[in-house]
Amino acid sequence: MKDRRREFRLTTKDDDLLIEAAGLQGVSVTEFMLNTAVADAENIVAAHHTIELGAQTYKDFLAALDEPALAPPELVSQFRKANQLKHRD
Numbered sequence: 001m002k003d004r005r006r007e008f009r010l011t012t013k014d015d016d017l018l019i020e021a022a023g024l025q026g027v028s029v030t031e032f033m034l035n036t037a038v039a040d041a042e043n044i045v046a047a048h049h050t051i052e053l054g055a056q057t058y059k060d061f062l063a064a065l066d067e068p069a070l071a072p073p074e075l076v077s078q079f080r081k082a083n084q085l086k087h088r089d
Helices: 012-025 029-049 054-064 073-088
Strands: none
Touching: 012 029
């Protein structure tokens, strides 16, 4: 169920273009604008959620994932300090 509303202003030229495009598609202006905006939004979000790697870069990435994780020395130091503080209580 559609329960949200969006409103915006546009020029006569843009409005005429939208009316023509919607008519050519055989849909209402609202449906045309919503379909177009949602399709564009899905593409934009997908592009930001997707990483494309070349063959060698992909192999290097997988190799890095297979390596054992190493904790940064600064993080290890902070954990040791926190552990010492806990044992003082």
